[in-house]
Amino acid sequence: MTTRRPRAEDFLELVERGRRGRLKLYIGFAAGVGKTFRMLEEAHALKLRGVDVVLGFIETHGRPETEALVAGLELVPRQRSTYRDVTVEEMDLDAVLARRPQVAIVDELAHTNLPVCRHRKRYQDVQELLAAGINVIGAFNVQHLESLNDLVERNTGVTVRETLPDSFLKNADQVVNLDLAVEDLHERLKAGKIYAPDKVPHALERFFTSDNLSTLRELALREVAESLDRATTGKQARAGEDPSQKGAGGAWGRVLVALSSQPPRAATLLRRGSRMAGRLNTDWFVVYVETPGEAPHLIDAEAQRHLLTNIEMAKELGAEVVRLRAKDPVAALLDFGRSHGVGHIIIGRSNQAKWRQRLGLTADARLLREGDGFDIHVVSFEAPHEEKRP
Secondary structure, X not given: OOEOOOOHHHHHHHHHHHHOOOEEEEEEOOOOOOHHHHHHHHHHXXXXXXXXXXXXXXXXXXXXXXXXXXXXXXXXXXXXXXXXXXXXXXXXXXXXXXXXXXEEEEOOOOOEOOOXXXXXXXXXXXXXXXXXXXXXXXXXXXXXXXXXXXXXXXXHOOOOOOOEOHHHHHOOOEEEEOOOOHHHHHHHHHOOOOOOHHHHHHHHHOOOOHHHHHHHHHHXXXXXXXXXXXXXXXXXXXXXXXXXXXXXXXXHOEEEEEEOOOOOOHHHHHHHHHHHHHHXXXXXXXXXXXXXXHOOOOOOHHHHHHHHHHHHHHHHOOOEEEEEEOOOHHHHHHHHHHHOOEEEEEEEOOOOOHHHHHOOOOHHHHHHHHOOOOEEEEEOOOOOOOOOOO
8 A cells, every 4th residue: 555655834834723723614605594593502512511712703784583692692893994984893803813713713804894994804814813823713604605606607507706615615624515495595584584575676687596506516515525625635644644545636636727918817817726636635736937037127017917816816826836948848848747646727718819729829829739649628707698687
């Protein structure tokens, strides 16, 4: 049997994880499935067992059943901030850090904070709590995962503005899916248990259609199943076993996303790479090859800005970003792939001149022709659906 040799970095990771707080996540497929309700129930159960638990941020949306569970639990007062003449209540991160409970309950993790806050997103607030050794129980809906953004829009017609990176979910210690039959969720909606009665007809016509909810429910079930697979493989690796010997995703090779300096829709490629790496439970790379004509002083400021934004997004999604310099980007990609155990290469369909495409001179055509031993995935960018908001 092949065993994996422990590395110094593995032990350091265990030490750091021991210092960090633990993260438990509740995932749902829509508002009203009971995420906040279940977190509050768990908070009461922990309190009965003598655990020091506080509510860092809870959003009840005025639902009586949920509001009733807030009673008897310590609630850290929210921070009131004014931005552009609008006063908004955010989680008081410093107050939670100063209180230093054993467990903090934090709702709506994909929320975007006001610009005056220390972190742009609430999940980043949670990361700081975890780094300080505070355990966190949090919740979000599956459509807020960054890698699912295009898939959700394509299948439901809904554009989700607030997202969080898949790497946040992958680092969770425990993931719980709150499932509910679509018919039962419709009954809760019609009974006024999710939104006010005047908002129900619009919700049923737009976001809460049976097809949309069925699609999102399937995504949530699949995501939690994949997170369990990742957790099992992680335990095998920490025990010194080689997951690839047991048919895990590592046997299929790593994933590489080819990024150009001016990609038409780089976010789509990055999400596709994140999803594929997650399903295969393997590492993935985002590789940008800088040709002589794409040196920083030769491309305009806007292209530079887009490139940096895409690189940052890739890191948030959990990729290892690599910048190479070469005259021939295709040869550089293939050389890197062969030396780093890559099995899958993802590239966008070329938008170069038609004559170059017909002659097979574009990067995607060359990868298909020269990439022996790799699975080449050429992504076609579909026109976005008409924007709808849940």
